[in-house]
Amino acid sequence: PRKFYSANHDEIMAGYTTDIYFVKTRDLLKENGSLDVPVVAEIFSKEAGVFAGLPEVLSLLKDKGVKVYALEEGMSFSPKEVVCRIHGPYGAFGMYETVILGFLASSSGWATAARECVKAANGKPVLCFGARHVHPAVAPVMERVALVAGGCTGASCILGAKLAGAEPQGTIPHAAVLIIGDTVKTAILYDSVLPEQESRIILVDTFKDEAEESLLVARALRKKLDGVRLDTPGERGGVSPSLVQEVRWRLDMEGFSHVRIVASGGLNPEKIRLLSQAGADIFGVGSYIAHATPRDMTMDLKVIDGTPIAKRGRLPGIEENPRLKRFL
Amino acid sequence: PRKFYSANHDEIMAGYTTDIYFVKTRDLLKENGSLDVPVVAEIFSKEAGVFAGLPEVLSLLKDKGVKVYALEEGMSFSPKEVVCRIHGPYGAFGMYETVILGFLASSSGWATAARECVKAANGKPVLCFGARHVHPAVAPVMERVALVAGGCTGASCILGAKLAGAEPQGTIPHAAVLIIGDTVKTAILYDSVLPEQESRIILVDTFKDEAEESLLVARALRKKLDGVRLDTPGERGGVSPSLVQEVRWRLDMEGFSHVRIVASGGLNPEKIRLLSQAGADIFGVGSYIAHATPRDMTMDLKVIDGTPIAKRGRLPGIEENPRLKRFL
Amino acid sequence: PRKFYSANHDEIMAGYTTDIYFVKTRDLLKENGSLDVPVVAEIFSKEAGVFAGLPEVLSLLKDKGVKVYALEEGMSFSPKEVVCRIHGPYGAFGMYETVILGFLASSSGWATAARECVKAANGKPVLCFGARHVHPAVAPVMERVALVAGGCTGASCILGAKLAGAEPQGTIPHAAVLIIGDTVKTAILYDSVLPEQESRIILVDTFKDEAEESLLVARALRKKLDGVRLDTPGERGGVSPSLVQEVRWRLDMEGFSHVRIVASGGLNPEKIRLLSQAGADIFGVGSYIAHATPRDMTMDLKVIDGTPIAKRGRLPGIEENPRLKRFL
Amino acid sequence: PRKFYSANHDEIMAGYTTDIYFVKTRDLLKENGSLDVPVVAEIFSKEAGVFAGLPEVLSLLKDKGVKVYALEEGMSFSPKEVVCRIHGPYGAFGMYETVILGFLASSSGWATAARECVKAANGKPVLCFGARHVHPAVAPVMERVALVAGGCTGASCILGAKLAGAEPQGTIPHAAVLIIGDTVKTAILYDSVLPEQESRIILVDTFKDEAEESLLVARALRKKLDGVRLDTPGERGGVSPSLVQEVRWRLDMEGFSHVRIVASGGLNPEKIRLLSQAGADIFGVGSYIAHATPRDMTMDLKVIDGTPIAKRGRLPGIEENPRLKRFL
Amino acid sequence: PRKFYSANHDEIMAGYTTDIYFVKTRDLLKENGSLDVPVVAEIFSKEAGVFAGLPEVLSLLKDKGVKVYALEEGMSFSPKEVVCRIHGPYGAFGMYETVILGFLASSSGWATAARECVKAANGKPVLCFGARHVHPAVAPVMERVALVAGGCTGASCILGAKLAGAEPQGTIPHAAVLIIGDTVKTAILYDSVLPEQESRIILVDTFKDEAEESLLVARALRKKLDGVRLDTPGERGGVSPSLVQEVRWRLDMEGFSHVRIVASGGLNPEKIRLLSQAGADIFGVGSYIAHATPRDMTMDLKVIDGTPIAKRGRLPGIEENPRLKRFL
Amino acid sequence: PRKFYSANHDEIMAGYTTDIYFVKTRDLLKENGSLDVPVVAEIFSKEAGVFAGLPEVLSLLKDKGVKVYALEEGMSFSPKEVVCRIHGPYGAFGMYETVILGFLASSSGWATAARECVKAANGKPVLCFGARHVHPAVAPVMERVALVAGGCTGASCILGAKLAGAEPQGTIPHAAVLIIGDTVKTAILYDSVLPEQESRIILVDTFKDEAEESLLVARALRKKLDGVRLDTPGERGGVSPSLVQEVRWRLDMEGFSHVRIVASGGLNPEKIRLLSQAGADIFGVGSYIAHATPRDMTMDLKVIDGTPIAKRGRLPGIEENPRLKRFL
Ligand SMILES: [Zn+2]
Ligand SMILES: [Zn+2]
Ligand SMILES: [Zn+2]
Ligand SMILES: [Zn+2]
Ligand SMILES: [Zn+2]
Ligand SMILES: [Zn+2]
Ligand SMILES: [Zn+2]
Ligand SMILES: [Zn+2]
Ligand SMILES: [Zn+2]
Ligand SMILES: [Zn+2]
Ligand SMILES: [Zn+2]
Ligand SMILES: [Zn+2]
Structure with missing residues (x-):
C-alpha cells in the first residue's frame, strides 16, 4: 500500500502528474497524424520574479530530442519576458506542459x-x-x-x-x-x-x-x-x-x-x-x-510546422530574447 | 544521478526532510537520558480552516508506539483549536515534527x-x-x-x-x-x-x-x-x-x-x-x-512525564477538545 | 405645434431662456429709474479650465451698446481669474446674465x-x-x-x-x-x-x-x-x-x-x-x-455708476487682468 | 450670418446633427439594396434612472412609418432594461440614431x-x-x-x-x-x-x-x-x-x-x-x-428581416419588457 | 519668590486667572453705566459628554447675588444642550466667564x-x-x-x-x-x-x-x-x-x-x-x-435687561431645558 | 471649608498630589534599610516635542540634596532622548516621581x-x-x-x-x-x-x-x-x-x-x-x-548604588546625552 500521496521521481517521469487532457491530446494528434509536427513553444510569466526550477526541467527533457533555450537559474525576469523556449516535435514534450510549468512556477516563487x-x-x-x-x-x-x-x-x-x-x-x-x-x-x-x-x-x-x-x-x-x-x-x-x-x-x-x-x-x-x-x-x-505565491507560468505554441501562430490574446511567432542561453 | 529534487517516500520516512535541529535534539536527549520520556504534544493553527493531511501523518506514525487523536479529514477547525494530539515517548515522534506539520499545513491550506x-x-x-x-x-x-x-x-x-x-x-x-x-x-x-x-x-x-x-x-x-x-x-x-x-x-x-x-x-x-x-x-x-496559503500549524509539548508544562506564551497541560477521535 | 423643446435662435435672442427674475428686475429698475445706470460686470469661474463660448456671447451683445473684454476663445484660465468684463448700461445686458453664463459654462466645460x-x-x-x-x-x-x-x-x-x-x-x-x-x-x-x-x-x-x-x-x-x-x-x-x-x-x-x-x-x-x-x-x-461638468461661471456687478461695489463675499471694484482683450 | 451654434428645430429634423456615419450607411445600404429592410431596434442604458425625452423622439419619428414602444415619460428604469423599441424599415429611422439617443440621454440624466x-x-x-x-x-x-x-x-x-x-x-x-x-x-x-x-x-x-x-x-x-x-x-x-x-x-x-x-x-x-x-x-x-451625467443610451439592432441578430456582446432578438407601451 | 506657576485658590477667587478683556469690559461698562444690567447667560458644549466641575463654579459664585441653574454633577448632556444658566447683574459674574468655562471644560472632559x-x-x-x-x-x-x-x-x-x-x-x-x-x-x-x-x-x-x-x-x-x-x-x-x-x-x-x-x-x-x-x-x-480633550464650553448672553438677544450664530432668548435644577 | 479642588503650592510641596504607592515605597525601603541608596534616574518621552516645565521641577528639588541635569526650557527633544537626569539618594526625590513627571508632561505638551x-x-x-x-x-x-x-x-x-x-x-x-x-x-x-x-x-x-x-x-x-x-x-x-x-x-x-x-x-x-x-x-x-496632548514622560532608575540596572524593556545604565546641562 502507498505510504504518501506525493509522486515519486519515476511517477513524474512517467507522466502520471500531468493533466489528463495532454494525454487525450496525444491520442487525438496521433489519429490526426500530426503528433510529431515540429513546434516552438515559449514560456513566460505575467509577473516579474527570479527564475528557478530549470535543472528539473532539463532532467525531464534530456534525451527527448528537443532543443531548450532558457534564462540561467537565478536570473531576474520581467513581466511577459520569454524565460524558456523549446523547439521539437510536439509529441516529444507536449504531454509534459503541466509538469514543466509546475517545476518553474513553484521554484521561481520561492x-x-x-x-x-x-x-x-x-x-x-x-x-x-x-x-x-x-x-x-x-x-x-x-x-x-x-x-x-x-x-x-x-x-x-x-x-x-x-x-x-x-x-x-x-x-x-x-x-x-x-x-x-x-x-x-x-x-x-x-x-x-x-x-x-x-x-x-x-x-x-x-x-x-x-x-x-x-x-x-x-x-x-x-x-x-x-x-x-x-x-x-x-x-x-x-x-x-x-x-x-x-x-x-x-x-x-x-x-x-x-x-x-x-x-x-x-x-x-x-x-x-x-x-x-x-x-x-x-x-x-x-x-x-x-508561502510565496508561485510565479504562474504560461506555455504558448508560437510556431507550428514553420508557421508563426498563436491563440487569441498572444503574439504569433518567436519573441526574441537575447538573454536566453541554449541548455539542450 | 538524482533526477529531481523532491523527496521520495523512503527519504521522507527516513527523516531526511526534517529540520536538522530535531536530529541534534535526539542526540542531546539521548545524552541526557531523557529521549524516551513520555510526552503529550498538541497541534493547532492560529487561523480557521479545513483539516486535511491526516492520512499521511498516520502512515508516518503507524508502528511508532504512539497514540494519535485528531479531527477527521475534512472537518472545519477554529483558530487555536487543538486539531491533533500525540501521546508517546518523545523519541518515537519528536524528530518528525517538521514533517507532520508540513503534511497538515499544505493539505489544510488546499x-x-x-x-x-x-x-x-x-x-x-x-x-x-x-x-x-x-x-x-x-x-x-x-x-x-x-x-x-x-x-x-x-x-x-x-x-x-x-x-x-x-x-x-x-x-x-x-x-x-x-x-x-x-x-x-x-x-x-x-x-x-x-x-x-x-x-x-x-x-x-x-x-x-x-x-x-x-x-x-x-x-x-x-x-x-x-x-x-x-x-x-x-x-x-x-x-x-x-x-x-x-x-x-x-x-x-x-x-x-x-x-x-x-x-x-x-x-x-x-x-x-x-x-x-x-x-x-x-x-x-x-x-x-x-496558491492557497498553507494553514500554519504549531506543535507544542503540553505534558512531560505527567507534568503539565508549556513554553512561554502557551497554556500548560492538555486543552480538552471533545471533537477529537482516536486514530492510532 | 412645437416639434422640440430646445430654444431656437430667435427665442434665445428674445430672452425667453433667461431666468424670470431678470425680467422682474428690469421692471423694478425701470420703476426705480435706474435701469440704465452704467455698470461694470465681471465673470469668473471657481475652477480652472479652457475658456470657450465667447462668439455666441458676442453675437448676443453686438449692437447692445456695451463694451466687452475677454480672454480669447481657447485660452486657459485660473481659478477666480476674471475671464470676461462687460461695461455698459445695466438694462442693455443684465437680462441676459443667465444666457451669457450658460454659453460660457457649457462650452468651457467641453x-x-x-x-x-x-x-x-x-x-x-x-x-x-x-x-x-x-x-x-x-x-x-x-x-x-x-x-x-x-x-x-x-x-x-x-x-x-x-x-x-x-x-x-x-x-x-x-x-x-x-x-x-x-x-x-x-x-x-x-x-x-x-x-x-x-x-x-x-x-x-x-x-x-x-x-x-x-x-x-x-x-x-x-x-x-x-x-x-x-x-x-x-x-x-x-x-x-x-x-x-x-x-x-x-x-x-x-x-x-x-x-x-x-x-x-x-x-x-x-x-x-x-x-x-x-x-x-x-x-x-x-x-x-x-459628460464634462460645465465650468460654472459667476457674474458679479463690481462697479455701479462709477462706484466700486460688490455683494458680500466678493471684492468690490474691477480686478485687473492684463490678459483680457477688447472684443466689442 | 448664423447667430448661435445650436441647431434649430428644422436642422435637427433634417438630420444635420446626426453623426456622419449614419449618412454614409444610408448610401451604402441603398447601393446594397437593403436600406429599407425591416428591423427591430432596442434602446437601453447600463445604469438605472428616470426615463425622459420621449416626446421629442416621437415628434421626430411621427409620420416616418415606424412603430414605437417605450416606457412612459417619468418612469424609473433598471440597468440594461429595454426602455424603447422601434420596428420599421431601417431607412426610416436609422439615420436618427444619434439624435434619438441624444434626446433620451440628456433628458433622462436631468x-x-x-x-x-x-x-x-x-x-x-x-x-x-x-x-x-x-x-x-x-x-x-x-x-x-x-x-x-x-x-x-x-x-x-x-x-x-x-x-x-x-x-x-x-x-x-x-x-x-x-x-x-x-x-x-x-x-x-x-x-x-x-x-x-x-x-x-x-x-x-x-x-x-x-x-x-x-x-x-x-x-x-x-x-x-x-x-x-x-x-x-x-x-x-x-x-x-x-x-x-x-x-x-x-x-x-x-x-x-x-x-x-x-x-x-x-x-x-x-x-x-x-x-x-x-x-x-x-x-x-x-x-x-x-450637471447630471447624461444617462448613456445604446441602440442595438436585434432583429433584421425577421431574424434575431445582435452584435458581439449583446443578446440577439427581442428582450421582452411588459412595461413598454405603444406610442406610434 | 513664587514656587510654582499654578494659581492658588485666592488668586483664582481674585480673578487673576481670567482673560484681561473681561477686566477691560468691566471698566467699559462702568463708564457706560451698564455694568450691573440684569442678564441671563447660558452655557453649552458642541459635543456630548458627562457634566462635571459644578461644585467649583458654585464656590466661586456663592454670595455674588446670582441665580444658578445647572445639570447635576455626573449627568450626561447632548450636543448644544444648555448645561448651566446664570441670572444676575452682569457685573456680578461676567468677569469670571473664563474661570467658569475652564472649571467645566476640564472636569467634563475627564x-x-x-x-x-x-x-x-x-x-x-x-x-x-x-x-x-x-x-x-x-x-x-x-x-x-x-x-x-x-x-x-x-x-x-x-x-x-x-x-x-x-x-x-x-x-x-x-x-x-x-x-x-x-x-x-x-x-x-x-x-x-x-x-x-x-x-x-x-x-x-x-x-x-x-x-x-x-x-x-x-x-x-x-x-x-x-x-x-x-x-x-x-x-x-x-x-x-x-x-x-x-x-x-x-x-x-x-x-x-x-x-x-x-x-x-x-x-x-x-x-x-x-x-x-x-x-x-x-x-x-x-x-x-x-489626555481627555476638554469639553469646550461656550457662554452666551441670551437676555439683557429683559430683552432676548444673542450674537450672530446663536439663538436669542432662553432655551428651555427641564433637566436643569436650581443650585444658587 | 475648601473652595476649590486644585492643590495649592504648599500641598504640592508636601507631596499630597503624588501617587500613594510612592509613599508606600518609602515605608518599605525604610524597613529594608535602603531608602537612601544612591541612584540615578533618567526621564524621557516616547514622542518628540519641546521641553518645558523645568523651573517648577527645580523649585521642588532645590535643597533636596540631588544633582539635576536637563535640557534647557524650550529646547526640542527627540523620541526617547534623555531630557532630565537626577542623581541622589532615592529617598530624597523618589516620592516626587508623579509630581515631576506631571510638571514636565503638561508644560511640554503646551x-x-x-x-x-x-x-x-x-x-x-x-x-x-x-x-x-x-x-x-x-x-x-x-x-x-x-x-x-x-x-x-x-x-x-x-x-x-x-x-x-x-x-x-x-x-x-x-x-x-x-x-x-x-x-x-x-x-x-x-x-x-x-x-x-x-x-x-x-x-x-x-x-x-x-x-x-x-x-x-x-x-x-x-x-x-x-x-x-x-x-x-x-x-x-x-x-x-x-x-x-x-x-x-x-x-x-x-x-x-x-x-x-x-x-x-x-x-x-x-x-x-x-x-x-x-x-x-x-x-x-x-x-x-x-488641548495639546501632554508629552508623556517616563522616569527610569538606571543606576542603583553604582550598578547599572533597568527594568525589563529599558537599557540599564546611563545613556549619555551631551545636550544636558547641570541645573542643581
Ligand atoms: Zn499559480
Ligand atoms: Zn484559454
Ligand atoms: Zn506557513
Ligand atoms: Zn519560540
Ligand atoms: Zn454648473
Ligand atoms: Zn447669493
Ligand atoms: Zn453619455
Ligand atoms: Zn462597437
Ligand atoms: Zn477647549
Ligand atoms: Zn465671535
Ligand atoms: Zn499622558
Ligand atoms: Zn511596568
Whole structure:
C-alpha cells in the first residue's frame, strides 16, 4: 500500500502528474497524424520574479530530442519576458506542459521571496527555516532553491541543504529545552555534545524573558557562546526592534559583544530591515519564503510546422530574447 | 544521478526532510537520558480552516508506539483549536515534527480554498485544475485533497484523481486546437476518438470569439456536444458574467439548451458566485486552490512525564477538545 | 405645434431662456429709474479650465451698446481669474446674465475636457464622437468647440464639423455591418461607394474577434485599407492595451504596417495614454468630452455708476487682468 | 450670418446633427439594396434612472412609418432594461440614431437628478434654477423635464416653465439689490410693483448678515412677506443647517412665523435633507440637476428581416419588457 | 519668590486667572453705566459628554447675588444642550466667564473619558492612575472627578482620593522592586509592613516574564496574595489578551484562583473590553482619562435687561431645558 | 471649608498630589534599610516635542540634596532622548516621581503646540487665548509656557502674562458689545476709556457681517483703529481665507491699510498658514494649544548604588546625552 500521496521521481517521469487532457491530446494528434509536427513553444510569466526550477526541467527533457533555450537559474525576469523556449516535435514534450510549468512556477516563487529577504539583510546571513510550512516531498526543493537561486546562506532541512551542497543549520527546538527543563542546563549539555567546530546558538525564549535568559546563557558558556536566538511568540509581542536593541545593550554591558543575535519568527523583508538596524546579526525566515505565491507560468505554441501562430490574446511567432542561453 | 529534487517516500520516512535541529535534539536527549520520556504534544493553527493531511501523518506514525487523536479529514477547525494530539515517548515522534506539520499545513491550506469554491458553486460541479501551479511531486497531493477534503467534483491531474478514487477529467488544451488548426475540426476529431461514455466538452476561445465558436461547435456536434469551455484570456477581458449570459442566450436561441457552459481562468469564490448567477454550469479552478496559503500549524509539548508544562506564551497541560477521535 | 423643446435662435435672442427674475428686475429698475445706470460686470469661474463660448456671447451683445473684454476663445484660465468684463448700461445686458453664463459654462466645460484628451494623445489625432450623449440642439455646439477651442482633429456630427470649418469624419456603424451581414463584405462595398480621397476605416468588432476581423479586412482591401477601428464593448473587456498591441503585431506580421488602429469606446486621458503607448494611432472620444461638468461661471456687478461695489463675499471694484482683450 | 451654434428645430429634423456615419450607411445600404429592410431596434442604458425625452423622439419619428414602444415619460428604469423599441424599415429611422439617443440621454440624466432632490425634500417644494449652467438652447429642455418627469414644483427659466405648463418662478437677483443699494428698499419697491397674487420672496444675503437682513425685511413688509431666500456664498460658509435654524428662530421670536425660508446655492439631496430638518421650507436647485451625467443610451439592432441578430456582446432578438407601451 | 506657576485658590477667587478683556469690559461698562444690567447667560458644549466641575463654579459664585441653574454633577448632556444658566447683574459674574468655562471644560472632559472606561469594564473596578500626566495642581481635580462623576472605583493620587471621600489606592512602583532587587523579596517585605486589612497586589513585570513572576509571587505569599499587576511595557508587546489568559491559566493550574489580575498600561475602553473577556479583574487607567480633550464650553448672553438677544450664530432668548435644577 | 479642588503650592510641596504607592515605597525601603541608596534616574518621552516645565521641577528639588541635569526650557527633544537626569539618594526625590513627571508632561505638551503655531505664523504675532479651555489653576502655567517656551507673543490670561514678564493682551468680548448694543458705539467708548498707548482692536462679528462691521468701525475710529478681530462662529462658516481677503480688500479700498486683521476661532498651524497667505496679521490661538496632548514622560532608575540596572524593556545604565546641562 502507498505510504504518501506525493509522486515519486519515476511517477513524474512517467507522466502520471500531468493533466489528463495532454494525454487525450496525444491520442487525438496521433489519429490526426500530426503528433510529431515540429513546434516552438515559449514560456513566460505575467509577473516579474527570479527564475528557478530549470535543472528539473532539463532532467525531464534530456534525451527527448528537443532543443531548450532558457534564462540561467537565478536570473531576474520581467513581466511577459520569454524565460524558456523549446523547439521539437510536439509529441516529444507536449504531454509534459503541466509538469514543466509546475517545476518553474513553484521554484521561481520561492526563489523570488528568498531573494527579497537576502536583499533586505544587505549582506547579513539569511537562513531558510521553511520546511514545516510545506509538504515534505517539496521541502528540499524549496530550501535548495532558496540557497542556490535566492541567495540564502543556510537551510535547516537536511536534504534541502545537502542538495544545495551545504551543511544543514539550526539550533535546538523548544521541545529540547522543555524536556531538559532549563535553558542554561540545556545550553551546557548542548555545548558538551556538539562537535567543537559547530556554532553554539541557544534559543532563549522558552521559559524566561529573552533579555534575562540571554544573560544567563552568556554567563554560563561565556566565550564559547556564538549566539542567542530570539523567537518571541506573538503572544509576547514577537521579536521587536526594541527587544533586539535591549538584548544587544545588556550583552555588551557584561562584555558579551561577541555573542550574535539571531532573529526568527514571522520575518519578512520589512521586518528584516528594521531588526537589522536595531542590531540583529542573522535572520531565520520561514513563512515568507514558504508561502510565496508561485510565479504562474504560461506555455504558448508560437510556431507550428514553420508557421508563426498563436491563440487569441498572444503574439504569433518567436519573441526574441537575447538573454536566453541554449541548455539542450 | 538524482533526477529531481523532491523527496521520495523512503527519504521522507527516513527523516531526511526534517529540520536538522530535531536530529541534534535526539542526540542531546539521548545524552541526557531523557529521549524516551513520555510526552503529550498538541497541534493547532492560529487561523480557521479545513483539516486535511491526516492520512499521511498516520502512515508516518503507524508502528511508532504512539497514540494519535485528531479531527477527521475534512472537518472545519477554529483558530487555536487543538486539531491533533500525540501521546508517546518523545523519541518515537519528536524528530518528525517538521514533517507532520508540513503534511497538515499544505493539505489544510488546499482543502480550505477548495471548500470555499465548492460553497460558492452551491451544488454545481467544481473541477480542480491546479497541477500546473505546483511542483509535480505535490500536484497529486493537492488535487486529491481538493476532492476528498474540499469537496471538488473532479481533478485533471491523473495521479491526483486516481488517489481520490476518481477518473481524471479535462477537455483538450489550446495546443491541440492550434496544431489541428481549427476548433470545429478538432471537435469532430475529438468526438470520433473519445470513448462513447465520456463527455464532449470543447474549448472555444482559441481562434475566434467565444460566442461565435460556441455556435460553430454546437452546430457541428449537435446533440453529442456536452459543453463548451470558456477560458478567455485576460488580454480579452477574462470570462465575465455578460459573456456567459450571451453564450447561454445564443445557444438557447438555436436550440442548444443541453450544452453546458464550463467556466475557467482565474476563478475565485466571488467570481464563481457571479458566473453561476449568469448561467455557468461547471467551474474549473486552478490558482485559487493551488496558491492557497498553507494553514500554519504549531506543535507544542503540553505534558512531560505527567507534568503539565508549556513554553512561554502557551497554556500548560492538555486543552480538552471533545471533537477529537482516536486514530492510532 | 412645437416639434422640440430646445430654444431656437430667435427665442434665445428674445430672452425667453433667461431666468424670470431678470425680467422682474428690469421692471423694478425701470420703476426705480435706474435701469440704465452704467455698470461694470465681471465673470469668473471657481475652477480652472479652457475658456470657450465667447462668439455666441458676442453675437448676443453686438449692437447692445456695451463694451466687452475677454480672454480669447481657447485660452486657459485660473481659478477666480476674471475671464470676461462687460461695461455698459445695466438694462442693455443684465437680462441676459443667465444666457451669457450658460454659453460660457457649457462650452468651457467641453473645451476643457477635449483639451485634456488632446494633450494625452500627444500629437496623435483625437476625434470627437460625443453627439449621441447630448441633446441634438447642442451637439454641434459641443463638437465645434472640441475642435476650435479643445484642439480635436475631427468630429462626427455633421453640423458641428461644418461650423468648425471641417469635414465631418466617421466610419460606418454596427448597424450597417449587421444589415449587410458580414464585415468583409461591408468593407468591400464601402470601398466601392466611398469617394477615392476619403479614408477607408473599418469597424472590426461586430461579429468576430477584433484580431481575426482586422486581418480578414486587411487581406480584402490590402493597400486601400487605411485603418481598423477597435470599439470592443465592455462585455468583451473593452479596448485594452494588450488588444491593441496584438492587432498591431498580427497586422505587421502579414505586411499591413500601413493600416492604422483607431481606438474608441469609453476613452479618457489616462486610457488614451496607455493605448497610445500600446500602438493606437487615432482616438475617438465620446462620453469624456460630452459628460464634462460645465465650468460654472459667476457674474458679479463690481462697479455701479462709477462706484466700486460688490455683494458680500466678493471684492468690490474691477480686478485687473492684463490678459483680457477688447472684443466689442 | 448664423447667430448661435445650436441647431434649430428644422436642422435637427433634417438630420444635420446626426453623426456622419449614419449618412454614409444610408448610401451604402441603398447601393446594397437593403436600406429599407425591416428591423427591430432596442434602446437601453447600463445604469438605472428616470426615463425622459420621449416626446421629442416621437415628434421626430411621427409620420416616418415606424412603430414605437417605450416606457412612459417619468418612469424609473433598471440597468440594461429595454426602455424603447422601434420596428420599421431601417431607412426610416436609422439615420436618427444619434439624435434619438441624444434626446433620451440628456433628458433622462436631468430627470433622474431632479427626482432625487424631490425625494429628499419629502413633499416640500423644489425649484429648478439650473438655466445658467447650460447652453440656452437646452435650458428649457432641462427645466421642463425637471418638472414634468422629475417632479420639481417650479422653474425659473421662462420658456422651460411655459413648456411644462407652469408659471416661471423666482425672486430678484443680487444685481437688483446692488443697483438699488439696499435690500429693504428693494423689497418695498418689489412689493409695490409685483402683481398682488404673486409671492414676495426676498433675497437676503447681498449686503448684510442673513439673520439681520431677514428681520429688516420682515419688519418692512410684515404680513405681505412670503419668504426670504438664503443663498449664502461659499466665501461665507454657504447655507448651513445652523443658519436656517437661527433665521427661523429669530423670525418666530418677532412673530414672523408665516415667513418661509427658501434655501439655495449648491444644494444636493443630502444637503436638502439636512436643511429640511433644520427648518427650510423650499429648495432652489441648480448645479445638481444641470450637471447630471447624461444617462448613456445604446441602440442595438436585434432583429433584421425577421431574424434575431445582435452584435458581439449583446443578446440577439427581442428582450421582452411588459412595461413598454405603444406610442406610434 | 513664587514656587510654582499654578494659581492658588485666592488668586483664582481674585480673578487673576481670567482673560484681561473681561477686566477691560468691566471698566467699559462702568463708564457706560451698564455694568450691573440684569442678564441671563447660558452655557453649552458642541459635543456630548458627562457634566462635571459644578461644585467649583458654585464656590466661586456663592454670595455674588446670582441665580444658578445647572445639570447635576455626573449627568450626561447632548450636543448644544444648555448645561448651566446664570441670572444676575452682569457685573456680578461676567468677569469670571473664563474661570467658569475652564472649571467645566476640564472636569467634563475627564469625567466623560472616565465614564467610557467604567462602562467598558461593565462592573469590574476601574482605578484612575492619571496623576503623572498632568500638572500636580490639577491632579486631584482630575482624580476626584473620575471617581465622583465618572464612576471610577479608586484613585492613586492622595489628595484626589481624599477629596472624593476615598482611600488612595495603588501597589508599589518599579523603583521599589529595582532597589530591593527581586520581586519575590519585595513582595514578602511588602506583606510584612502593610496593615493587615490592605490588599496585597504585586507588580510582576520588572525583571522577569510576567507569567513566571506571577507564579513565583503566588508561591511565596499564597493565600495572602490578592492580585498581580500586569503593566508590560510596549517594548515587550504591552498587556495583551493572550498574556492575561495565560497568567490566569497558570495561576489556576497551581491552585491560585483567588489571585486577581490587575491590568494597566495604555488602557482604553476597547482594550478594557478585550482584556476583561480574557480574564482581567481590575483596570488601572492613566492616559486615556488624563489626555481627555476638554469639553469646550461656550457662554452666551441670551437676555439683557429683559430683552432676548444673542450674537450672530446663536439663538436669542432662553432655551428651555427641564433637566436643569436650581443650585444658587 | 475648601473652595476649590486644585492643590495649592504648599500641598504640592508636601507631596499630597503624588501617587500613594510612592509613599508606600518609602515605608518599605525604610524597613529594608535602603531608602537612601544612591541612584540615578533618567526621564524621557516616547514622542518628540519641546521641553518645558523645568523651573517648577527645580523649585521642588532645590535643597533636596540631588544633582539635576536637563535640557534647557524650550529646547526640542527627540523620541526617547534623555531630557532630565537626577542623581541622589532615592529617598530624597523618589516620592516626587508623579509630581515631576506631571510638571514636565503638561508644560511640554503646551509648549510643543504653541511652537507649531508660532512656526506656521512665520514671524507674525501669535497670541495665546487658551485660558477658558483649562482649569483656572493651570491657566497661568499654560499661558506662561506658551510665551516663554513656545514663542507666543502675548497671552490674555492676566496671571499667565505677568509670570511671563508680559502685559496681558486682548480686546473686548462679545458680552460687552451685546450689552452696549452696537459695535460702533462700543468701539468709540472703548477708544475713549483705553489708555492712549494701548492698541484699539475691535471684535467685528457680534451683530453684522464682518466686512460691513469692519468698515463701520474703521470709519468711526479712522487712524486710531489698530485692528479688527475676525472670530466668525462655526455657524457662519468660521474665519476663512476668502473672508480675510475680502475684509483686507474693502479696508484698503477705503484707505484703511493701517488696520490690521486679527484672526481667531479654532485656529491650528494649517489654518494659520492659509489665513496668513490671505492677509491676516495676528493670530489668536486657544484650543490648539490648550488641548495639546501632554508629552508623556517616563522616569527610569538606571543606576542603583553604582550598578547599572533597568527594568525589563529599558537599557540599564546611563545613556549619555551631551545636550544636558547641570541645573542643581
Ligand atoms: Zn506557513
Ligand atoms: Zn519560540
Ligand atoms: Zn499559480
Ligand atoms: Zn484559454
Ligand atoms: Zn453619455
Ligand atoms: Zn462597437
Ligand atoms: Zn454648473
Ligand atoms: Zn447669493
Ligand atoms: Zn499622558
Ligand atoms: Zn511596568
Ligand atoms: Zn477647549
Ligand atoms: Zn465671535
